[in-house]
Amino acid sequence: MPGFVRLEILRPVKSDYYVVLTHWSDEAAFRAWTESAEFKEGHRNRPPAEMFAGPNVFEMHEVIQQAEKRN
Numbered sequence: 113m114p115g116f117v118r119l120e121i122l123r124p125v126k127s128d129y130y131v132v133l134t135h136w137s138d139e140a141a142f143r144a145w146t147e148s149a150e151f152k153e154g155h156r157n158r159p160p161a162e163m164f165a166g167p168n169v170f171e172m173h174e175v176i177q178q179a180e181k182r183n
Contacts, residue, residue, distance in 0.1 A: 119133070119134050
């Protein structure tokens with residue numbers, strides 16, 4: 113999708129729930145994705161509710177600082 117940067121799924125070490133992070137170039141690109149046919153198709157067959165036993169909360173964050181190791 114236009115504006116998509118990356119997806120990260122964090123597996124818990126000492127808890128029972130996963131964290132799913134998607135990174136977008138801007139909020140407009142994210143909003144366009146949530147309104148797209150691809151989004152609707154990808155979320156059409158939701159998994160069983162018991163797969164979401166942990167907190168199921170949507171949060172949007174703004175990156176204010178980033179650091180990466182360069183080779």
